[in-house]
Amino acid sequence: MIGRIAAAFALALLLSACASQIDAGVSAGAEVPGFWWGLWHGFIFPWAWIGSLFSPDIAVYAVPNTGGWYDFGFFVGITVLGGGSFFGSKKRGSG
Template sequence: MRGGGVLVAALVLLSACANQSAAAVEPGAPGFLWGLWHGFIFPWAFIGSLFSSEISIYAVPNSGGWYDFGYFLGVAVLGGGSLFSGKRKG
């Protein structure tokens, strides 16, 4: 179970990146890769947004469709992907 503890620790460290900084938005609207990242960290950003009004779960402004697609993939990979699925023993 040690690998699970390392994974949890890594995800907790990544959650520090959930805060959307103005510097990330200023050069241009976030596109696909930012959407993918924001979708991936969605669960931690959501929890953070409950405690701080400075944390958002969705970048505004964004580039529209490509950002949305990346966001969807990020959420889908974490929520519906095989990362947390167990193998059936049979």
């Protein structure tokens, strides 16, 4: 069990090393989406994704954005507000 967790953690760490964001995608200013917009965009992700399949004017992720804080808000919006933690917390029946 511990070996599988360690392997999953090592794989996640290896894959995250490949992640990068171009400098043109990160900006600063009053109009640039930050944490709160990331939170909102994460929350509406399922509907925005469906809309993006039918319209090229709909995007699920704002670019440019403030970088890490936008990403954190987006993550929280998807996992907590979007139901990600709800579906992972269901208890399995014993027996």
